[in-house]
Amino acid sequence: MTDVTPPGDPAPLLSVTDLSVGFKGHTETVTVVDHVSFSLRAGETLGIVGESGSGKTVSSLALLGLLPASARVTGSAKFDGRELVGMPPRKLRDVRGNDISVIFQEPMTSLDPAFTVGNQLSEAYRNHRGGSRRKALDRAAEMLRLVGIPEPQRRLGEYPHSFSGGMRQRVMIAMALICSPKLLIADEPTTALDVTIQSQILELLKSLQAELGMAMIFVTHDLGVVASVCDAVSVMYAGQVIEESPIDEFFSHPLHPYSAGLLDSMPQSVAKGERLRMIAGTVPPPSRFPVGCRFHPRCKYVVEACTTTPPELDSVEGDRKVRCIRHAELTLEVAK
Amino acid sequence: MLTFIIRRILALIPLLFIVSVIVFGLILLVPGDAAITLAGGDAATRPRILLVRHQLGLDKPFLSQYVSWLGNALHLDFGRSLYSNQTVVSEVWQRFPVTLQIAGGALFFGLLIGVPLGIISGIRPRSVTDRAVVIGTSAAIAMPSFWLALILVLNLAVYRQILPSRGFVQFSTSPYEWFRHLLLPWISLGVLAAATIARQLRGALADVMSSDHIRTSRSKGLAPIKVVGKHGLKNASAPVLTVVGLQVAYLIGGTVIVEQIFGIAGLGTYVLTAITRDDLPAIQGSVMFIALLTVFVNLLVDISYALLNPKVRVE
Ligand SMILES: Nc1ncnc2c1ncn2[C@@H]1O[C@H](COP(=O)(O)OP(=O)(O)O)[C@@H](O)[C@H]1O
Ligand code: SF4
Ligand SMILES: [Mg+2]
Numbered sequence: 001m002t003d004v005t006p007p008g009d010p011a012p013l014l015s016v017t018d019l020s021v022g023f024k025g026h027t028e029t030v031t032v033v034d035h036v037s038f039s040l041r042a043g044e045t046l047g048i049v050g051e052s053g054s055g056k057t058v059s060s061l062a063l064l065g066l067l068p069a070s071a072r073v074t075g076s077a078k079f080d081g082r083e084l085v086g087m088p089p090r091k092l093r094d095v096r097g098n099d100i101s102v103i104f105q106e107p108m109t110s111l112d113p114a115f116t117v118g119n120q121l122s123e124a125y126r127n128h129r130g131g132s133r134r135k136a137l138d139r140a141a142e143m144l145r146l147v148g149i150p151e152p153q154r155r156l157g158e159y160p161h162s163f164s165g166g167m168r169q170r171v172m173i174a175m176a177l178i179c180s181p182k183l184l185i186a187d188e189p190t191t192a193l194d195v196t197i198q199s200q201i202l203e204l205l206k207s208l209q210a211e212l213g214m215a216m217i218f219v220t221h222d223l224g225v226v227a228s229v230c231d232a233v234s235v236m237y238a239g240q241v242i243e244e245s246p247i248d249e250f251f252s253h254p255l256h257p258y259s260a261g262l263l264d265s266m267p268q269s270v271a272k273g274e275r276l277r278m279i280a281g282t283v284p285p286p287s288r289f290p291v292g293c294r295f296h297p298r299c300k301y302v303v304e305a306c307t308t309t310p311p312e313l314d315s316v317e318g319d320r321k322v323r324c325i326r327h328a329e330l331t332l333e334v335a336k
Numbered sequence: 337m338l339t340f341i342i343r344r345i346l347a348l349i350p351l352l353f354i355v356s357v358i359v360f361g362l363i364l365l366v367p368g369d370a371a372i373t374l375a376g377g378d379a380a381t382r383p384r385i386l387l388v389r390h391q392l393g394l395d396k397p398f399l400s401q402y403v404s405w406l407g408n409a410l411h412l413d414f415g416r417s418l419y420s421n422q423t424v425v426s427e428v429w430q431r432f433p434v435t436l437q438i439a440g441g442a443l444f445f446g447l448l449i450g451v452p453l454g455i456i457s458g459i460r461p462r463s464v465t466d467r468a469v470v471i472g473t474s475a476a477i478a479m480p481s482f483w484l485a486l487i488l489v490l491n492l493a494v495y496r497q498i499l500p501s502r503g504f505v506q507f508s509t510s511p512y513e514w515f516r517h518l519l520l521p522w523i524s525l526g527v528l529a530a531a532t533i534a535r536q537l538r539g540a541l542a543d544v545m546s547s548d549h550i551r552t553s554r555s556k557g558l559a560p561i562k563v564v565g566k567h568g569l570k571n572a573s574a575p576v577l578t579v580v581g582l583q584v585a586y587l588i589g590g591t592v593i594v595e596q597i598f599g600i601a602g603l604g605t606y607v608l609t610a611i612t613r614d615d616l617p618a619i620q621g622s623v624m625f626i627a628l629l630t631v632f633v634n635l636l637v638d639i640s641y642a643l644l645n646p647k648v649r650v651e
Pocket of ligand 3: 056057058105187188
């Protein structure tokens with residue numbers, strides 16, 4: 001667990017333990033997320049980082065039971081005293097959009113094109129809070145104002161196609177927050193947007209979080225975003241957590257060669273004129289995860305033992321964890 | 337929305353013009369001297385030939401024949417039947433309600449069966465129920481409606497005598513008998529409509545259900561009935577509507593055969609009789625009427641399409 005909880009503090013808001021997800025195929029079940037654990041307290045932000053295909057989205061959707069029927073989810077996810085894994089669908093629906101909300105990577109397609117924005121927003125509100133249509137629409141207008149959409153009353157009557165990508169993501173945020181959830185899962189909320197819009201949405205999420213006091217899981221492949229938003233970070237690779245750490249220690253000295261590689265490839269850590277240092281290779285598909293350390297085909301520090309022994313997630317320095325058999329002997333330097 | 341409807345109606349004018357040319361051109365298909373053939377061929381008497389020639393304006397050049405025919409047609413005047421001497425319009429109008437009841441009932445049957453089947457298989461593609469629906473609808477689509485009609489008549493009307501095999505009873509005379517007489521025609525025609533609608537809805541709904549916005553709806557905590565019934569169906573309805581529009585044309589065509597099998601004097605029987613008797617005005621008038629009807633139904637489909645899909649209205 002990313003124990004950002006100092007000893008003696010109240011129980012975490014969400015505590016995920018050994019969460020695994022497999023997808024049933026024609027012949028066998030492919031495990032895509034493998035014993036993932038993390039936790040966070042009320043009001044905190046946890047970053048989940050990793051390249052595309054490492055299992056970030058699947059892990060977040062698994063928490064709310066939003067995966068397709070072919071998914072097999074095991075492990076535990078305790079939220080506010082309730083177990084989410086295996087929770088009956090009716091109970092889970094009371095949690096979705098009410099206690100925990102999600103915003104997705106695809107703002108262009110995540111709103112229903114056949115209904116007005118006002119209809120979709122007020123539907124989210126009335127589903128949990130009931131009350132009149134009028135009252136729900138007032139609340140919807142208030143939310144649109146909160147996320148910085150001008151002329152909210154008029155825009156409530158419009159369909160998603162008359163909103164730009166950035167505006168649609170604002171609408172999604174308004175919809176996610178309309179019932180004041182305790183936790184917001186933001187799955188790469190800015191990846192599909194233009195750079196200038198990206199920073200606006202990011203600023204908006206930060207200010208809303210401060211204002212509403214909710215906790216946030218921020219899924220991203222961009223460490224720059226993590227640095228500006230998160231209290232702690234959990235790095236995923238090939239379906240596993242490979243490092244967990246409070247944010248400052250992580251940026252000053254990463255423990256896992258993959259984390260170091262990610263930090264090295266941040267545009268900020270590259271001097272002007274120098275080429276971006278990317279980690280060579282790509283994340284393998286779940287059906288071809290390597291034996292031993294899953295990162296070993298791409299690791300600069302690989303030794304014989306890495307190719308045979310799967311490393312455990314070891315605790316180090318009290319509140320950090322790392323999954324690398326050589327972590328004690330390696331000193332990873334990140335270019336500044 | 338109003339400008340959308342007006343634009344659609346204006347767009348129909350060239351289409352209707354082409355249809356009118358084709359319908360009028362039917363006269364060119366009449367072999368030999370049209371007046372003699374239409375007057376009864378070898379058995380035709382001299383006065384009758386002259387009458388037919390004059391009635392149809394066959395003594396004038398082709399273009400002016402068409403212009404005067406079209407002029408009359410615009411006033412809903414398709415001339416008189418060469419046999420009954422009644423106006424074609426009054427005869428068509430008399431027969432049409434029966435055919436409407438057959439086709440409308442069959443479409444209702446198609447929706448009643450097709451929509452639920454499409455939903456249960458579309459929300460769980462490749463499940464056992466879905467496979468059963470796919471097999472069943474494939475069989476139904478492959479089965480000609482006259483064959484189905486004959487099997488139904490043999491089993492339910494001839495051997496078991498549960499339902500009447502022929503005829504028609506007005507609703508105002510006896511609603512019960514009306515229903516009993518129309519049930520087999522409805523099923524014979526409606527099974528194909530049901531299967532086609534089910535298949536189209538299945539595909540459309542399966543697509544929609546795997547889309548991002550459905551995931552959003554579920555993430556809001558909506559119950560499945562809301563997710564499928566509201567967001568799923570509204571998005572899946574556009575392609576289904578298109579199919580319903582096409583089905584109406586098939587159903588009207590299908591009534592020709594079904595009316596024959598069940599001995600019902602509807603528009604289909606009328607067209608068929610007119611054709612066997614070379615009653616040209618009757619053929620032209622009824623075909624034009626059916627074409628207008630089909631165009632009108634498709635206009636309704638276009639309008640509902642726009643009502644369901646906000647983007648269409650803007651374009
Ligand atoms: N419905 C699914 N069925 C089978 N495999 C899936 C499904 N959804 C995702 N996966 C696989 O799970 C892995 C992790 O995907 P994902 O969580 O989307 O990655 P990330 O969000 O980190 O980019 C990928 O290899 C992807 O192919
Ligand atoms: S276990 Fe070996 S291969 Fe894996 S990260 Fe550590 S050094 Fe690299
Ligand atoms: Mg993702």
